[in-house]
Amino acid sequence: MIRSEILREIAPVIRDHLVVCNIGIPSQELHAIDDQPTNFYMLGTMGLASSIGLGLALAQPKKVIAIDGDGSVLTNLGTLPTIANNPADNYILLIIDNGSYGSTGDQPTYAGKKTSLTAVAKACGCDNVIECRAEDTKKVLEEALAGDRMTVIVSKCESGNAKMPVITLDPVVIRHRFMEAVKA
Ligand SMILES: [Mg+2]
Structure with a gap:
């Protein structure tokens, strides 16, 4: 399974929640599969989906799911101790770990080599870290949403990207509709 197949499976589960999505192809895929005003797409901030997601979870009571990648978490590795030490039980960090920098040509990351992001988290x-197979991501995510405990999920999948159009929504529009969804 590749990332886009995971996103397709979890789309019905995340649709009604606030979602902060990793920059590049992950956001393009989520946008094409199931665009929602509750989706905040990163258009220029590699590594910051998990940080923005944590801040949003700490600032308000709705559940927040950050969909991040292994390359982005490695880019902003300081995010994991920050998350661990500022727990928000309405926060789920889903790291889709395909062992590669998907948006720049599938170059291997260290998470695809010797570094386990599960062990790092x-x-x-981080008290509640679950590593799962790509095929089990939907079930693990549903269980995390049913619980009231901050959860880090590391979903191990294959490298590869779906061919999706770029997001043509104006960033101001993405921000505005997302802020309205947060307030709703
Ligand atoms: Mg990756």
């Missing part, structure tokens, strides 16, 4: 102090 645990070592940083």
Whole structure:
């Protein structure tokens, strides 16, 4: 399974929640599969989906799902101790770990080599870290949403991208409709 197949499976589960999505092809895929005003697409901030998601979860009570990638988490590795030490039980970080920098040509990341982001998240102090197969992501995510505990999910999948159009929505529109969804 590749990332777009995971996104297709979880789309009905995340549709009614606030979602902050990783820059590049992940956001293009989610936008094409199931665009929602509750989706906040990163258009220029590699590595910051998990940080923005945490801040949003701490600032208001609705559940927040950040969909991040292994390359982006490695780019902003300081996010994991920040998440661990500022727990928000309405926050789920879903790291779709395909072992590659998908948006720049599938170059391998260290998460696809010797570095386990699951082990890193645990070592940083995240209490509830679940590594799963791509096929189990939907079930694990549903269970995390049913619980009231901050959860980090590391979904191990294959490298590869779906051919999706770029997002033509104006960033101001994406921000505005997302802010309205947060307030609704
Ligand atoms: Mg990746």
